[in-house]
Amino acid sequence: MKKKLGLILFLVLSLVLTACGGAGNSSQSQEPVASASPSAPASEAEAASSEAPAASGGELIMATEAGFAPYEYYSGSDIVGVDVDIAKEIAAEMGKTLKVVDMEFGAIIPTVDAGKADFGAAGMSITEERKEQVDFTIEYATSKQVIVVAKDSAIKGPADLGGKTVGVQLGTTGDLVLADEYPDVTLKQYNKFFDATNDLINKRIDAIVVDSLPAQEIVKTSENLVILDEELLIDKYAFCVKKGNTELLDTINKVMQRLVDEGKIDEYTLSHSA
Ligand code: GLN
Numbered sequence: 412m413k414k415k416l417g418l419i420l421f422l423v424l425s426l427v428l429t430a431c432g433g434a435g436n437s438s439q440s441q442e443p444v445a446s447a448s449p450s451a452p453a454s455e456a457e458a459a460s461s462e463a464p465a466a467s468g469g470e471l472i473m474a475t476e477a478g479f480a481p482y483e484y485y486s487g488s489d490i491v492g493v494d495v496d497i498a499k500e501i502a503a504e505m506g507k508t509l510k511v512v513d514m515e516f517g518a519i520i521p522t523v524d525a526g527k528a529d530f531g532a533a534g535m536s537i538t539e540e541r542k543e544q545v546d547f548t549i550e551y552a553t554s555k556q557v558i559v560v561a562k563d564s565a566i567k568g569p570a571d572l573g574g575k576t577v578g579v580q581l582g583t584t585g586d587l588v589l590a591d592e593y594p595d596v597t598l599k600q601y602n603k604f605f606d607a608t609n610d611l612i613n614k615r616i617d618a619i620v621v622d623s624l625p626a627q628e629i630v631k632t633s634e635n636l637v638i639l640d641e642e643l644l645i646d647k648y649a650f651c652v653k654k655g656n657t658e659l660l661d662t663i664n665k666v667m668q669r670l671v672d673e674g675k676i677d678e679y680t681l682s683h684s685a
Contacts, residue, residue: 469506469507469508470507470508470509470510471498471501471502471505471507471508471509471510471529471530472510472512472527472528472529472530473494473495473498473509473510473511473512473528473529473530473531473532474512474514474518474519474522474523474527474528474530474531474532474533475490475494475495475511475512475513475514475519475531475532475533476513476514476515476516476519476533476580477490477492477511477513478603478604478605479492479533479534479604479622479625480492480624480625480628480683481493481624481625481628481680481683481684482494482532482533482534482624482625482648482683483495483511483532483533483534484628484683490511490513491683492683493552493676493679493680493683494532494533494534494650495509495511495532496675496679496683497532497551497650497666497667497670497676497679498511498530498532498650500666500670500675501662501663501666501667504662504665504666505662512528515581515602516533516580516581516582516583516602517581517582519531519533519535519651520541520544520545520651523545523651523652523653524544524545524653524654526653529652529656529659530650530651530652530659530663531545531650531651531652532650534552534554534622534624534625534648535648535649535650535651536554536583536584536622536646536647536648537550537646537647537648537649538584538587538646540587541651544654545651545652545653545654546651546652546653546654546655546656546657546660547649547650547651548649548650548651548652548660548663548664548667549649549664549667549668549671550647550648550649551648551649551650551667551670551671551676552647552648552676552680553645553646553647553648554622554623554624554645554646554647554648555622555623555642555643555644555645555646556584556585556588556620556621556622556623556642556643556644556645556646557620557621557622557623557626557638557639557642557643558572558577558618558619558620558638558639558641558642558643559608559611559618559619559620559621559626559629559630559636559637559638559639560611560617560618560636560637560639561611561614561635561636561637562635562636562637563635564617564618566617566618566639567639568639568640568641569593569641569643572589572593572596572618573593573595573596574595574596574597575596575597575617575618576596576597576598576599576616576617576618577589577593577596577597577598577599577616577617577618577619577620578599578600578601578607578610578611578616578618578619578620579598579599579600579601579607579619579620579621580600580601580602580603580604580607580621581600581601581602583621583622584644584646585619585620585621585622585643585644586598586600586620588620588643588644589620589643592643599616604619604621604625604629607619607621608629608632608633608636611636612633612635612636620643622646623638623642624680624684626638627684628684650663650667
């Protein structure tokens with residue numbers, strides 16, 4: 412009888428724990444604020460700015476642009492990806508709940524700078540210009556700006572871009588390098604790579620310039636697209652925090668270094684690229 416009672420107690424307990432979502436690890440929860448549609452109009456920055464001040468209570472707020480698989484993307488109404496996996500580890504280290512807020516890429520740095528989010532994580536490349544606005548963590552990935560074209564395109568490399576219409580996501584390093592170094596390219600700036608991809612598929616533009624792993628995800632969506640071998644630029648990813656927030660910067664760096672050393676970042680990348 413005692414045994415039976417114990418068994419029932421065990422079953423009830425495990426049910427309760429399962430219902431609580433995995434043994435009460437609160438750092439695993441997240442509340443994406445934006446609409447689940449990757450092409451939704453980007454009023455998300457407003458949603459972010461109406462949030463409570465950063466780091467109030469037990470929340471750690473991450474600002475991102477969730478149209479950038481494998482780093483951040485929607486799985487149903489959840490935002491998941493390599494950056495989210497890293498951020499969960501940081502939140503766990505701090506004993507906080509991670510909240511992921513989706514917005515336009517260009518809104519991330521102003522949001523972090525205004526203290527409306529604790530950090531930005533968006534496959535964001537370290538640039539000198541951005542370093543003047545925010546502090547960057549250690550690097551956790553190396554990327555390239557690559558060209559995606561239709562298989563039958565006459566564009567075979569960066570040298571063929573002259574006179575062509577090229578789509579980029581507004582404010583990204585792809586946008587900046589084309590504007591600076593390719594004056595005879597007609598730039599078409601999009602709020603979402605998703606819309607640039609649609610225009611490329613429908614031949615409204617000739618190419619897009621995007622980071623290499625997101626490019627691999629993009630070519631998976633259409634068998635008529637290819638990634639060209641020669642890149643425009645090599646860049647390094649980091650998270651960013653408000654200038655002078657050394658306490659958070661140190662914590663993130665500590666967790667990030669551990670994840671790099673343990674090979675976790677590679678693991679996360681593989682698991683989100685499958
Ligand atoms: N790595 C690029 C940048 O930092 C693109 C990032 C993104 O579009 N999420 O500008």
